[in-house]
Amino acid sequence: MTSTLVTGISTLVTNDPALGEGPLGLVRDAAVVLDGEHVAWAGPASAAPAADRRHDAQGRAALPGFVDSHSHLLFGGDRTEEFNARMSGRPYSAGGIRTTVAATREASDEELAENLARYLAEARRQGTTTMETKSGYGLTPEQESRALRVAARQTDEVTYLGAHIVAPEYADDPAAYVDLVTGPMLDACAPYARWVDVFCEKGAFDGDQARAILTAGQAKGLTPRVHANQLSYGPGVQLAVELGAASADHCTHLSDADVDALGQSAGTVATLLPGCEFSTRAEYPDARRLLDAGVTVALSTDCNPGSSFTSSMPFCVAVAVREMGMTPDEAVWAATEGGARALRRTDVGRVAPGARADLVLLDAPSHVHLAYRPGVPLVSRVWHRGALLDA
Ligand SMILES: [Zn+2]
16 A cells, blocks of 8 residues: 655644644644555644655645535436526426436436446546435336446445335325335335435425335335425424434424424434525525534535536535525535534544545635635545545
8 A cells, every 4th residue: 555645735624623723623734644545644744754655735725525415316317498497487397306207217227327427526526525326216116226226336325215206107196106115116225225315395205104214214224314394394304303314404494393303313414405595596594593503514415407406515615605604614514524424424524544535635725715716616636535536
């Protein structure tokens, strides 16, 4: 194994308060030693140990690779016309998830795999080194399981979302679709997934249906995460906390009881997805209210062809700061360590000895520039599992 000393770092975000100042564990004039696939050392450059190779960051800021804990990248087609109509104030009746379901069912395994690889690479160029992704556009046992099989070859965070919407074939009998999702479809999908998810929302799955779907997944060894309280108030957040879900995602419409439940939960992260509100001209979730209540907050892209077609974590950081009451420090933490907590990972989202060697350099002297310079491609270098990308 070859070790690399990355030195000349103006400001290093470690997310380890034992290594530096504040919750971000900030170290000025810093260095990091990567050894194989892991971080061997992080701290002040003046105290750095020797290594086989040396990379001079020339005053750039460094931070852990982003952890994007919520995306939907197993799909065919796109929804350009739907987005264009929405942003142009024109009605567009043929859109929605069903459009993507039809296109995904027609796509070959190879097309799905190439599509996923393209978006994972696109995200990595923007600093994302861990990415969760979900099924949910196949909605049959065969289609959902082949999507998850494709996903499991490319990412280790795979989520079964057979309960995205009721499949068109079951529009008149949603109870029978829940039986399918909790029965044969789950059996076909569980071997490829770590997580089970449900879209708990009016028009999708109600609280009782969501509970049945999540507990069936738990019985097969999957851990719940929930699309909760996105479009309206509802039972999703409380259900997520009650079942010990890793994450309640969206959290746009929350009662005080929902916020309290998240604040007192043992490990349910509130994952906020600002790309979605941005791309649908909707009201943003109130991150400030959650943070002030002691809730652990993650930021994620929700990258999908309908409601949030961005793979950019820097974009989400900038919007969260501008629109959701987060400080730049809080947003950067939420996009790295917050995402790791939402995926119950301790090996990513931080730059500390033993962590995976996922490191990002910015063409900027500070991580604050991610919000200060929105839309600017600041990501300069990305190490993923110790390998320097495009080097
Ligand atoms: Zn989603």
